[in-house]
Amino acid sequence: MENQHVGTQSIAFARPPYVLETASAGGLLEQQGPLGKSLDIALTDEMNHEDSWEKAESQMVLSTIRRVIQKSGLDRAQIQYIFAGDLMNQLTASGFAMRELAISFFGLYGACSTMGESMQLASMAVAGGYASYAVAEASSHFCAAEKQFRQPLAYGGQKPLYASRTVMGSGSVLIGYQGKPKAKITGITTGRVIDFGIKDSNNMGASMAPAAAHTICQHLNDFQVGPEEYDRIFTGDLGEYGLQLTKELVERDGYRPGERLSDCGMIIYDRENQDVHAGGSGCGCSAVTLINYIIPGLQSGKFKKVLFIPTGALLSPLSTQQGESIPGVAHALVLEAV
Amino acid sequence: MENQHVGTQSIAFARPPYVLETASAGGLLEQQGPLGKSLDIALTDEMNHEDSWEKAESQMVLSTIRRVIQKSGLDRAQIQYIFAGDLMNQLTASGFAMRELAISFFGLYGACSTMGESMQLASMAVAGGYASYAVAEASSHFCAAEKQFRQPLAYGGQKPLYASRTVMGSGSVLIGYQGKPKAKITGITTGRVIDFGIKDSNNMGASMAPAAAHTICQHLNDFQVGPEEYDRIFTGDLGEYGLQLTKELVERDGYRPGERLSDCGMIIYDRENQDVHAGGSGCGCSAVTLINYIIPGLQSGKFKKVLFIPTGALLSPLSTQQGESIPGVAHALVLEAV
Numbered sequence: 001m002e003n004q005h006v007g008t009q010s011i012a013f014a015r016p017p018y019v020l021e022t023a024s025a026g027g028l029l030e031q032q033g034p035l036g037k038s039l040d041i042a043l044t045d046e047m048n049h050e051d052s053w054e055k056a057e058s059q060m061v062l063s064t065i066r067r068v069i070q071k072s073g074l075d076r077a078q079i080q081y082i083f084a085g086d087l088m089n090q091l092t093a094s095g096f097a098m099r100e101l102a103i104s105f106f107g108l109y110g111a112c113s114t115m116g117e118s119m120q121l122a123s124m125a126v127a128g129g130y131a132s133y134a135v136a137e138a139s140s141h142f143c144a145a146e147k148q149f150r151q152p153l154a155y156g157g158q159k160p161l162y163a164s165r166t167v168m169g170s171g172s173v174l175i176g177y178q179g180k181p182k183a184k185i186t187g188i189t190t191g192r193v194i195d196f197g198i199k200d201s202n203n204m205g206a207s208m209a210p211a212a213a214h215t216i217c218q219h220l221n222d223f224q225v226g227p228e229e230y231d232r233i234f235t236g237d238l239g240e241y242g243l244q245l246t247k248e249l250v251e252r253d254g255y256r257p258g259e260r261l262s263d264c265g266m267i268i269y270d271r272e273n274q275d276v277h278a279g280g281s282g283c284g285c286s287a288v289t290l291i292n293y294i295i296p297g298l299q300s301g302k303f304k305k306v307l308f309i310p311t312g313a314l315l316s317p318l319s320t321q322q323g324e325s326i327p328g329v330a331h332a333l334v335l336e337a338v
Numbered sequence: 339m340e341n342q343h344v345g346t347q348s349i350a351f352a353r354p355p356y357v358l359e360t361a362s363a364g365g366l367l368e369q370q371g372p373l374g375k376s377l378d379i380a381l382t383d384e385m386n387h388e389d390s391w392e393k394a395e396s397q398m399v400l401s402t403i404r405r406v407i408q409k410s411g412l413d414r415a416q417i418q419y420i421f422a423g424d425l426m427n428q429l430t431a432s433g434f435a436m437r438e439l440a441i442s443f444f445g446l447y448g449a450c451s452t453m454g455e456s457m458q459l460a461s462m463a464v465a466g467g468y469a470s471y472a473v474a475e476a477s478s479h480f481c482a483a484e485k486q487f488r489q490p491l492a493y494g495g496q497k498p499l500y501a502s503r504t505v506m507g508s509g510s511v512l513i514g515y516q517g518k519p520k521a522k523i524t525g526i527t528t529g530r531v532i533d534f535g536i537k538d539s540n541n542m543g544a545s546m547a548p549a550a551a552h553t554i555c556q557h558l559n560d561f562q563v564g565p566e567e568y569d570r571i572f573t574g575d576l577g578e579y580g581l582q583l584t585k586e587l588v589e590r591d592g593y594r595p596g597e598r599l600s601d602c603g604m605i606i607y608d609r610e611n612q613d614v615h616a617g618g619s620g621c622g623c624s625a626v627t628l629i630n631y632i633i634p635g636l637q638s639g640k641f642k643k644v645l646f647i648p649t650g651a652l653l654s655p656l657s658t659q660q661g662e663s664i665p666g667v668a669h670a671l672v673l674e675a676v
Contacts, residue, residue: 003467005418009442011468052660080343081528088654089427091447092662095652098531099665104347105531106455107447107652107667109429117444121459128466129341130349190419193436193443314433314445316426322390324430327437329445 003127007222009215010189017126018181018338020133020174022291023067025060026284027142027168029276033269035292039169040067046143046168054092057141060170061086062097065137068172072133072179076103079174080131083118085109086139086283087166089148093139103135111312112208112237113191114138115171115287116331120188122175123333132176138310139170140282149201149317163202164239164265164281171287183298187334189219193314195327201320204281205242208311211328212238213249215309219332220255227257231303234294236286236310236330237265239278264289264310286310298337305336341465345560347553348527355464356519356676358471358512360629361405363398364622365480365506367614371607373630377507378405384481384506392430395479398508399424400435403475406510410471410517417441417512418469421459423452424477424621425504427486431477441473449650450546450575451529452476453509453625454669458526460513461671470514476648477508478620487539487655501540502577502603502619509625521636525672527557531652533665539658542619543580546649549666550576551587553647557670558593565595569641572632573668574624574648575603577616602627602648624648636675643674 004012025041036042041063048056061084069076082101085108086093098105110117118136125131143153145166151157175185194211201207212235220226227233227250238246243263250257264286265279280289290308297303309332315324342350363379364371374380379401386394399422407414420439423446424431436443448455456474463469481491483504489495513523532549539545550573558564565571565588576584581601588595602624603617618627628646635641647670653662 005468005470008415009418054656054660055662077346080347085447087428089656090425090449090652090654092652092654092657095531095665095667096657096662098667099533102530104528105667106459106528109423109445109447111428121444124466124468125462128462128468130343130462130466132343190442190444192440193433195437314428314430316428316430318392318427319430319434322392324393324434327433329433329436329443 009218010187010222012187013127015127016184016186017123017175018177019183019295020176020179020181021068021072022173022295023064023071024171024288024291025064025169026288030167030169033274035268035288038292053141053144054088057093057139057144058096061093061139062100064170064172065135068135068174072174074133079103079133079135081106081125081134083108083121084137085114085118087145110329111314112281112283113310113312113329113331114283116310116333119173119333120190120331123185123188126175134175135172136175137172138283138287140166140284142166142168145282159277160202161277162241164204164278165276166282167268167280167284167288169284169288171291181338182295183335184338185333186336189215189222189332191215191330193327193329195325197325199325201315204313205239205278206245207313207326208238208328209242209245209249211330212246212309212311215330215332216250217253227255227260230260230305230307233257233261233307235263237281238263238311239265241278267293298335308333308335347556348525348560350525351465353465354522354524355461355513356515357521357633358514358517358519359406359410360511360633361402361409362509362626362629363402363507364626368505368507371612373606373626376630391479391482392426395431395477395482396434399431399477400438402508402510403473406473406512410512412471417471417473419444419463419472420475421446421456422475423447423456425483448667449652450619450621451648451650451667451669452621454648454671457511457671458528458669461523461526464513472513473510474513475510476621476625478504478622480504480506483620497615498540500579500616502542502616503614504620505606505618505622505626507622507626509629519676520633521673522676523671524674527553527560527670529553529668531665531667533663535663537663539653542651543577543616544583545651545664546576546666547580547583547587549668550584550647550649553668553670554588555591565593565598568598568643568645571595571599571645573601575619576601576649577603579616605631636673646671646673
């Protein structure tokens with residue numbers, strides 16, 4: 001039986017690879033949120049014992065990958081690939097961490113969709129017979145991201161309520177066939193870049209919604225199923241308004257996802273009591289929520305089958321200065337209980 | 339017969355995917371160089387009919403991918419994936435080009451090793467049964483890269499003679515099984531991130547040499563062959579001094595590559611008559627040299643089997659400002675005549 005390309009953008013794995021182990025890290029705000037207690041690594045502060053936010057993020061990536069390897073009981077040499085990415089210019093958070101790991105490295109940039117991209121490629125590597133084990137990783141750091149993409153934190157700038165909060169966190173997932181599975185990855189839908197012309201770089205939710213909706217509808221069409229096939233459909237970091245917009249776009253295509261359409265950015269924080277505006281965002285948002293909410297739900301029987309769709313906005317500060325609109329991309333994985 | 343993981347970092351493809359079609363673009367300096375006549379797209383100037391260097395690069399990426407699809411005679415819808423990357427912050431050159439293409443997109447960052455990374459993943463996708471056709475792409479733009487990584491061009495800053503010149507160019511390679519092959523990809527070796535502590539961000543050659551040497555030696559060890567297995571071993575963009583250093587490091591490991599070890603950065607320009615200091619660099623350097631020198635050599639019978647190893651330096655301007663050293667990475671592909 002061979003892996004099958006399904007429809008126009010999807011793959012159904014003949015032999016679904018497993019999520020064998022996970023590890024996650026989070027900052028103080030994330031620790032105080034609903035998923036805080038299950039984080040593997042709780043940062044003491046945003047400096048993470050380093051002398052810059054950027055080095056702090058890189059050290060967080062390194063710790064998270066080391067933790068997932070340690071929890072798996074595998075030897076580092078048994079892992080063939082790391083697929084990883086982050087939001088920093090030139091992927092320095094991931095790239096610098098790799099110096100310490102001596103594992104073949106594919107650097108990825110999918111903005112906040114990176115956990116989807118890394119898990120898709122790690123699954124393809126395992127199911128293609130290229131690797132016994134591969135690690136998928138993504139990270140973001142609130143302070144480093146604000147500094148790079150928006151304003152120096154010290155300005156104390158105010159944001160519109162439709163803006164989201166970049167998660168300080170990272171997640172590592174070990175994918176392979178041999179071991180006790182936490183979940184299985186039965187299919188993937190790789191996103192196209194979609195741009196509806198949004199130019200407000202505070203409005204990440206609206207920028208990514210068209211890509212999220214496109215990937216969801218394409219996925220349902222490719223696999224010839226309706227939204228009811230899934231207990232939940234989790235977008236990555238659209239926040240309240242982006243999620244609403246995505247729902248409208250999906251409904252315009254004739255699907256009725258209803259309450260099963262939800263967003264990691266609405267789960268990672270307690271929006272009643274934490275001042276995070278529209279919700280969480282950043283590569284770490286979907287990564288941490290996957291590891292501490294979605295996969296545990298698949299293990300506990302709360303969910304049988306979910307669609308996980310990290311979403312990314314492919315802008316740069318310079319592209320915004322040059323008057324460009326904001327393209328989005330979204331990569332989906334079908335995760336099932338075992 | 340299954341794809342085989344060989345040694346610690348390599349894959350031998352059971353059924354080697356083909357390079358079916360190629361297209362490349364280059365700027366004025368590249369047009370005046372030894373490979374200039376065979377470029378598919380000759381930019382009229384560095385603005386490429388756009389109003390910024392960054393948009394010019396993105397337009398160049400789009401044109402190159404459209405050209406490779408057009409030359410192949412395929413319909414866009416027959417191509418499942420584009421694997422692409424560039425040097426711009428947040429991959430805007432590639433990401434913005436993808437808006438126009440409606441093909442599933444994996445964004446990659448491997449600095450100047452990106453052509454190696456994109457071709458490895460495209461080959462894995464095709465040989466794994468995930469795609470009938472995949473495009474691998476990489477690009478760089480001298481002006482946009484200088485502005486982002488070094489100084490405003492208008493400063494007219496001088497550089498040390500060991501610095502290299504970022505190529506204005508891009509290359510697209512169509513990989514698949516069905517069609518008339520230009521070459522076949524029989525194996526790959528995916529690099530690890532190596533850092534010998536070089537901190538001079540003008541000295542890209544020295545920063546990348548340890549990674550190049552590591553991937554070359556690991557490749558030879560994984561496949562249990564000597565350098566004489568290959569007619570030529572082409573690193574990506576080490577330039578004169580980085581190439582010399584790589585040779586010394588490879589020799590220290592007991593191999594004698596001799597004159598067969600060469601560098602795309604030494605081939606793309608006429609260093610006697612073009613003022614490019616140590617040679618060419620940037621993602622476009624190995625991409626353009628592959629398409630206009632290496633693959634034609636495999637087609638003409640000049641080469642039977644070569645090793646192609648794009649090399650990348652994983653620094654950012656900020657990492658240098660923070661006193662970090664420069665990690666390198668290098669990804670190798672075995673290319674054979676058909």
